[in-house]
Amino acid sequence: MPELPEVETVKRAIAPMITGKRITDIFVGSKGLRWPFPKSLESALEGKRCGAPTRRGKYILIPVFNRQILLIHLGMSGSIRIYANRPNLQKHDHFALGFEGGEWLVLCDPRRFGFVDLFSESEIESHWLLKNLGPEPLCEDFTVEYLMAQTAGKTCTIKSLLLDQTKVAGIGNIYAAEALFMAGISPKRQAKTIQRARAERLVPAIQLILRKAIKAGGTSVRDHIQPGGEIGYFVQSLQIYGRSGEHCVKCGSxxxxxxxxxxxxxxxxxxxx
Ligand SMILES: [Zn+2]
Structure with a gap:
């Protein structure tokens, strides 16, 4: 599943193509994704100008004139590709936008666990998918003190706490594994036993891993590729994820x-x- 670095990579790749541009063509697949597409999608987007996209957790948010937000989630297997000209859409391409100037953004999602929503900008704080999200791990709200407050008294494992999007937004299986390895913390450890020393290792480990992964264009495991078609090179930097049976890079076991x-x-x- 695309996590924060993969979604951030997509956001950065599409930004120069769509920011300030008018939507001139829309394709909405008949099948829908995890949920049906919003009914008004075509009429609401046709001829409208897009603002600069942002990211919250694993969601891409595209402002659309007038004061609407187009939300895209890549689900388990979704990817966004960009094309210089109108592409021949394939079987798994379920949503596509053509822009003035001829470029296209295409959402491909073979397993159809992703989704697209459109809502008023005023609902951004109260939208059901966004309102309960925890802080962004790369923002100043995500501190050692914050993590300690979240882990206090929790009997779940530290790994499942990191995957809980209401505690911290955007981390999934890959980056939780990598951050816990870097910090020297067992994924089986109960969250409530994370005291200051471990929290002081874990917070910077999470931030360092995510920053490095964003710089590398994300991690290409299974379906993720960058919108331009390149793989995400962080796959070569994974220290623990996917390495069962191999020797640990730190100790050799x-x-x-x-x-x-x-x-x-x-x-x-x-x-x-
Ligand atoms: Zn080891």
Whole structure:
């Protein structure tokens, strides 16, 4: 599933193409994605000018004149591609926008777990998908003190807490594994046992991993590719994710793979306590 760095990569790639540009063509697939497309989508977008896209957690938010927000979520397998000219849409291309100047933005989503929504700018704080999101991990609100307040008294594991979008927005399975490895913290550790020393390692580890991944254009595992068609090069920098059975890069012992609430977790039981 695309996580914060992959979505940020998409946002940065589409920004120069769509900012200030008018939407001249729209394709809305008949199947819908996780939910049906909003009914008014075509009429609401036709001929409208887009503002600069932003990102919140794993959501891309595109302001559309007049005071509306087009929200795109990539789901499990979604990707956005950009084209210089009208492309021949393929089977899994479910939503596409053509812009003045001829460029196209296409949302491809084979598993159709993604979605598109359109709502008034005034609802941005109260929108049901956005209102409960925790702070952005790369913003100043995400501090050691904040993390300690969130972990206090929690019996869930630290890994599941990091995946909880209401605690911190945008982290998924890959970056939780990488950050916990960098910080030397076991993913099986109960959240409430994260005291200051571990929190002081974990917060900067999360931020460093995410910044590096954004710089590399995200991680290409399974379906994620950058909108221009390049892979995300952070896949080459993964230290623990996907490495079960290999030697730990820090200590040489064998990396283990376990299941935690249905998700695969990779860890080194020697380096992560
Ligand atoms: Zn190790």
């Amino acid at each position: 064998i990396v283990k793979e376990i299941k935690q609430t249905g998700r695969t977790t990779f860890h080194c039981s020697l380096c992560q306590r």
